[in-house]
Structures are given as C-alpha cells and as structure tokens.
Amino acid sequence: MRISELSRQTGVPIPTIKFYLRERLLPPGEVTGRNQAQYGDCHRRRLRFIRALTDIGQLDLSSVRLLLSAIEDECVPTSDLLEIVYRMLFPGGSTQDDNAETRQAQIDVGKFIGSLGWQVHSDAPGHARLVQVLAAMRRLGCDCGADFFAPYAEVAERLAVRQLDLVEANHDVDRAGAVARAVLLDGALSALLSMAQDHHVALRFGRPTADPGPG
Amino acid sequence: MRISELSRQTGVPIPTIKFYLRERLLPPGEVTGRNQAQYGDCHRRRLRFIRALTDIGQLDLSSVRLLLSAIEDECVPTSDLLEIVYRMLFPGGSTQDDNAETRQAQIDVGKFIGSLGWQVHSDAPGHARLVQVLAAMRRLGCDCGADFFAPYAEVAERLAVRQLDLVEANHDVDRAGAVARAVLLDGALSALLSMAQDHHVALRFGRPTADPGPG
Numbered sequence: 001m002r003i004s005e006l007s008r009q010t011g012v013p014i015p016t017i018k019f020y021l022r023e024r025l026l027p028p029g030e031v032t033g034r035n036q037a038q039y040g041d042c043h044r045r046r047l048r049f050i051r052a053l054t055d056i057g058q059l060d061l062s063s064v065r066l067l068l069s070a071i072e073d074e075c076v077p078t079s080d081l082l083e084i085v086y087r088m089l090f091p092g093g094s095t096q097d098d099n100a101e102t103r104q105a106q107i108d109v110g111k112f113i114g115s116l117g118w119q120v121h122s123d124a125p126g127h128a129r130l131v132q133v134l135a136a137m138r139r140l141g142c143d144c145g146a147d148f149f150a151p152y153a154e155v156a157e158r159l160a161v162r163q164l165d166l167v168e169a170n171h172d173v174d175r176a177g178a179v180a181r182a183v184l185l186d187g188a189l190s191a192l193l194s195m196a197q198d199h200h201v202a203l204r205f206g207r208p209t210a211d212p213g214p215g
Numbered sequence: 216m217r218i219s220e221l222s223r224q225t226g227v228p229i230p231t232i233k234f235y236l237r238e239r240l241l242p243p244g245e246v247t248g249r250n251q252a253q254y255g256d257c258h259r260r261r262l263r264f265i266r267a268l269t270d271i272g273q274l275d276l277s278s279v280r281l282l283l284s285a286i287e288d289e290c291v292p293t294s295d296l297l298e299i300v301y302r303m304l305f306p307g308g309s310t311q312d313d314n315a316e317t318r319q320a321q322i323d324v325g326k327f328i329g330s331l332g333w334q335v336h337s338d339a340p341g342h343a344r345l346v347q348v349l350a351a352m353r354r355l356g357c358d359c360g361a362d363f364f365a366p367y368a369e370v371a372e373r374l375a376v377r378q379l380d381l382v383e384a385n386h387d388v389d390r391a392g393a394v395a396r397a398v399l400l401d402g403a404l405s406a407l408l409s410m411a412q413d414h415h416v417a418l419r420f421g422r423p424t425a426d427p428g429p430g
Contacts, residue, residue, distance in 0.1 A: 161411075
C-alpha cells in the first residue's frame with residue numbers, strides 16, 4: 001500500500017510516519033519509483049505497536065527505540081525484556097534523602113518485602129519509592145509499620161500474576177506482542193482505578209449537583 | 216526555629232525553602248530582625264506536605280499551589296478535592312482518535328462501565344484511556360470484549376474503596392492530611408505493583424545468573 005493508505009489504516013498522520021522512517025523506527029518501504037514506496041502488513045503492525053507504547057504507555061521515542069532493539073535482539077531474554085518495559089512504565093525517578101527516618105524506613109521496608117518472600121533488589125525503583133512513602137507517612141504523623149501496606153501488597157501480587165498470565169501467551173514467538181500487552185494492561189489498570197476512584201469518591205462524599213433544587 | 220533548623224528537620228535545602236517562600240507556597244515566618252525570621256510547626260508540616268506531593272506524587276508546583284488553595288477554600292467540598300488530586304495523579308493525557316475502532320470501543324466501554332454500576336462520565340480521563348486501550352488491543356489482533364477487563368475492574372474497585380477508607384479518616388478536620396494520604400497510598404500501590412512485577416517476572420521467566428557456570 002502507499003503511505004497515504006498506511007496513514008488512513010493506522011490513524012497515524014503522514015508526517016509522523018515520515019519522521020518514524022527517518023528515525024528508523026519503521027523499516028523503509030519497497031521503492032517502486034521516484035519518491036514512491038510500498039508498505040505492507042509489517043509496517044502497519046509496527047506503527048500500531050509504536051502508537052500503543054507512546055499513546056497508552058506514554059513512552060518517549062528513545063524508550064520505544066530501546067524496546068524495539070531489545071525485542072529484535074535474541075540475546076535479550078524475555079525476563080529482561082519485561083523488566084525493561086515495567087521499569088519504563090514505573091512513574092518517575094526517586095530522590096533518596098539520607099536521614100534517620102529514611103534509614104529506618106529502608107530497614108522496615110526491607111524486612112517487609114523479605115516477609116512477603118519477594119526477591120526484589122533494594123535498589124529497585126519500587127523499593128526506593130516505598131521507602132520514601134513510609135518515611136513521608138511517618139513525618140506526616142502516621143504511626144505505621146511497613147506491614148500497613150500488607151493488604152496492598154497482596155492485591156499487587158495478584159495483579160502482577162494475572163498480568164503475566166496474559167502477557168506470557170506466545171511470548172517466545174511474539175515478543176513484541178508480550179511487550180504491547182504489558183503496556184496495554186498497565187494502561188487498563190490505571191484507567192480502571194481512576195474510574196473506580198471517581199465513582200467511590202462521589203458515592204461516599206456525595207457529588208454536589210449543579211442545581212440542588214428547592215428546599 | 217531559624218530557617219537553617221527548618222531545613223535540617225525537613226531535609227529541604229534552604230534555597231528551596233526560600234523559593235517556596237517567594238512563591239507563597241509557604242507562609243512568611245515571624246520577622247525577628249533584619250534578614251531574620253522564625254518558623255514554626257505549621258511551616259514544618261507545610262514543607263513536608265509539599266515534598267510528599269512533589270517527591271512521591273510527582274506533581275509540579277502549579278498543581279501543588281492549586282491543591283493548597285482548594286484545601287484552604289471551604290467552599291470546595293472534600294469530594295471535589297479528592298477528585299482533583301486523583302485526576303492529577305492519573306498519568307498523562309489522552310489523544311482520542313475518531314475512527315471506527317475507537318467509536319466501537321467507546322460504545323463497548325460505556326456498556327461495560329454501566330454493567331459495573333459505576334457512575335463515571337464518558338469524558339473522565341480513565342474512561343477515555345480504557346477506550347484507547349481496548350481499541351489498541353483489537354488493532355493488535357486481540358479479539359476481546361470490554362468484559363475482558365472485568366477481573367481488573369473488580370480489583371480496582373476494592374483498591375479504591377480501601378484507599379478511601381484510609382484517606383477518609385478525619386477528612387473534615389484535616390483536608391491536607393486526606394490529600395497527602397491519597398498521594399502517598401497511590402505511590403505505595405505503584406511501588407508494590409512494580410516490585411511484584413519484578414519478583415514474578417524473575418520467578419516465571421527465570422533471571423539469568425551473571426555466571427551460568429560450567430555445562
């Protein structure tokens with residue numbers, strides 16, 4: 001198909017497709033004439049994959065490029081591939097203070113994660129973030145131990161397992177598909193959580209109506 | 216206390232405190248002499264609150280300012296306050312395409328949310344995002360209905376309710392506390408999910424060791 005048809009079918013504007021071609025995120029089409037090329041199924045799939053990562057995963061193009069080369073590099077095992085994409089989806093970096101509260105929170109979170117039986121490095125971004133959260137809660141006056149998070153941990157674990165069940169399907173033959181599913185399911189979860197929050201905030205605290213009417 | 220002591224106790228550098236004072240995110244201290252002021256408990260609490268929002272919630276200062284004025288404005292009901300903060304925490308905006316797949320996904324997601332009994336506007340950011348996810352999944356070859364997300368919705372609902380139980384405590388007297396708890400619990404959940412993903416990816420796909428040994 002021509003580039004105009006590729007644009008129509010994927011909803012990606014022609015200038016964006018040309019940009020992806022120049023940046024080699026998309027392989028070149030088959031040249032059929034001066035300033036003309038034909039594109040196929042693989043281009044359409046690749047474009048949809050890129051858009052899932054940028055639109056829903058909110059990943060930038062350098063992350064997309066890194067993922068594409070990791071997918072194509074057979075030396076990168078699927079475990080590393082998924083670790084890379086999950087870390088990209090984890091929101092923001094974390095600045096770690098060095099003070100008494102943070103050090104105590106570090107110890108407490110380490111013990112808590114150990115008690116869950118999770119094999120997680122203490123330099124994993126999620127670990128650093130939970131340390132920050134616990135230290136902040138205590139500074140704000142909450143007298144809580146790390147086991148305060150136990151019910152959340154249980155839910156998080158079930159979610160992670162369920163995500164992997166879905167991500168895993170055919171992961172050995174379709175590594176791009178596994179990455180796309182990881183991104184999409186992450187997007188679905190945060191969307192559903194946001195809607196559930198909307199609904200329950202309104203339910204619990206009452207949403208003021210625009211016109212309360214007489215009385 | 217002097218600004219140096221305030222900095223020591225909160226871990227916020229003096230230039231940052233001065234910036235917050237200039238930007239009126241922090242009320243001025245009590246002037247005690249030329250170029251000297253005293254700060255109290257309220258300054259310490261406010262600084263910790265701001266840092267929880269910026270470090271863990273990854274909110275920018277204009278969002279922090281908006282939240283601070285909403286907290287202080289008694290005309291803003293708690294439901295609106297929480298809706299504002301949850302929307303700020305929801306990752307990224309969403310660009311909505313107008314094409315056949317998106318329109319069909321819009322209809323399907325609307326029905327699905329209705330079947331859950333959730334009162335959520337179709338222009339809520341979570342709604343738009345789920346539409347995007349469903350359309351993308353179908354474009355990538357997944358033959359799924361919106362009820363594919365039902366197990367996630369159930370978990371999301373339980374999480375939202377649990378969060379609100381914790382956020383709600385004393386919300387009528389401590390609105391800043393309710394906002395801080397919403398931000399911190401959101402941070403804790405994403406941290407735990409990230410760690411659970413790390414753990415289960417390694418468990419399921421095996422993490423290659425640095426030295427595989429002989430054989």
